[in-house]
Amino acid sequence: MQELTHYINGEHVKGTSGRFSDIYNPATGEVQAKVPLATKDELDAVVAKAAEAQVAWGATNPQRRARVMMKFGALINENMDKLAELVSREHGKTIPDAKGDVQRGLEVVEVCMGAPHMLKGEFTDNGGPGIDLHSMRQPLGVVAGITPFNFPAMIPLWKMAPALTAGNAMILKPSERCPSTSLFLAELLKEAGLPDGVLQVVNGDKEVVDAILDNETVQAVGFVGSTPIAQYIYGRAASNGKRAQCFGGAKNHMIIMPDADMDKAADALVGAGYGAAGERCMAISVAVPVGDKTADALIERLVPRIEKLKVGPYTAGDDVDYGPLITKQAMERVKGLIDSGVEQGATLVTDGRDFKLQGYENGFFVGPTLFDNVTPDMDIYKEEIFGPVLSQVRAGSYEEALKLTMDNPYGNGTAIFTADGDTARDFAHRVNVGMVGINFPIPVPLSYHTFGGWKKSAFGDLNQYGPDAFRFYTKTKTVTARWFSGIKEGGEFHFKQMD
Helix, strand or coil, X not given: CEECCEEECCEEECCCCCCEEEEXXXXXXXXXXXXXCCCXXXXXXXXXXXXXXXHHHHHCCHHHHHHHHHHHHHHHHHCHHHHHHHHHHHHCCXXXXXXXXXXXXXXXXHHHXXXXXXXXXXXEEEEECCEEXXXXXXXXXXXXXXXXXXXXXXXXXXXXXXXXXXXXXXXEECCCCCCHHHHHHHHHXXXXXXXXXXXXXXXXXXXXXXXXXXXXXXXXXXXXXXXXXXXXXHHHHHHCCCEEEEECCCCEEEEECCCCCHHHHHHHHHHHHHHHHHCCCCCEEEEEEECHHHHHHHHHHHHHHXXXXXECXXXXXXXXXXXXXXXXXXXXXXXXXXXXXXXXXXXXXXXXXXXXCCCCCCCCCCCCEEEECCCCCCHHHHCCCCCCEEEECCECCHHHHHHHHHHCCEECEEEEECCCHHHHHHHHHHCCCCEEEECCCCCCCCCCCCECCEECCEECCCCECHHHHHHHCEEEEEEEEECCCEEEECCEEEECCCC
């Protein structure tokens, strides 16, 4: 069985703790590898090495750091197939979906090629008599990224690319369920010219996470995962004087107005609700049609589309729409929530609990599931399911649908499908959600904007990637300067005689 490593000081290094975590093939349920779990002592030693490496890297001019990103981006493109294979092998998502995972991370790398512009300070000439002011952005030092299982390439790239280009050293702690992609990305960064020790990949569980949060040298922490863990990391990091940006769970609603194109709305819901097996924080998990006529028309269109979805292993190629869930525990949790929806009175339109695939009977598969007549007091509405389950909540009016979205404790993403510009504009302005789609189901902003939710979906003042990332990974120093151009003689200034 394959035994993975950490990536420390430019080399693959075996763990010394003696503790390991199993990595499963989600399609078969079999253990395919094991990954070492670092101790606090291991982490502290790695941070010390990163701090040493950061000094020279932080002093390197931004244009040279950006050139490393240019080479890194080219290497990602060259190794797209291998990266997608690594993602799919450990996560289970289809190859096209895995390539999308890599591509959205690559786009952030491409933006970081323009880091010299992002890192420019400000200047005020003659702010007072003979006084000039200027500011500069300087790296924090050593920072950390703690990333989830559901996007093994994209989110590590969202963290490492701006942090490194800003001149920091980074400790990356990927999910122990699918760490191989991060380890390979570290190899590519070395090939691109990143000095050894500037990026350290340390595998681990809560012990190493707590060690990161408590280490005095680590100046900032970025996290993506569930809301309870996001709150925990944000609180502990802040109490230790660190910057933190922690992104949590979601319960994304899509409102469908009576004037919407129902076929396009149904297509959007199928892709946004069931793509990647629903394991993404921007998945649409709640459809909110306005009026019973709209709701009935939507169900009529959704069912045949859902029944055509093909579920299987990534090795089946383009013939599969989505794959298994990440673990057996995840599968059992999703099935348990489906059970609760039935028990609490929702109408189960399509049932994916008994899905079995010949030859993959032990895989972590759940078939596409659709509920109608869901109400806000039900568990399937209140909890983030993180599986291929779509709930339809019927609303009597636009205001009722809007209130439903706004009253939800999560605020990651939302969408509205309508042909009316006034309704769309009102929705975009009033809804208290961080990312809004208009006739667009998964409104993940392009990489030169910024990604971030509201309410219990995000903790911290700054978002991921885009300009906010460079603000997060740097500190601003402002200099107020006055230069005396003469020699003081008898209380007067006289210009020097220049030879």
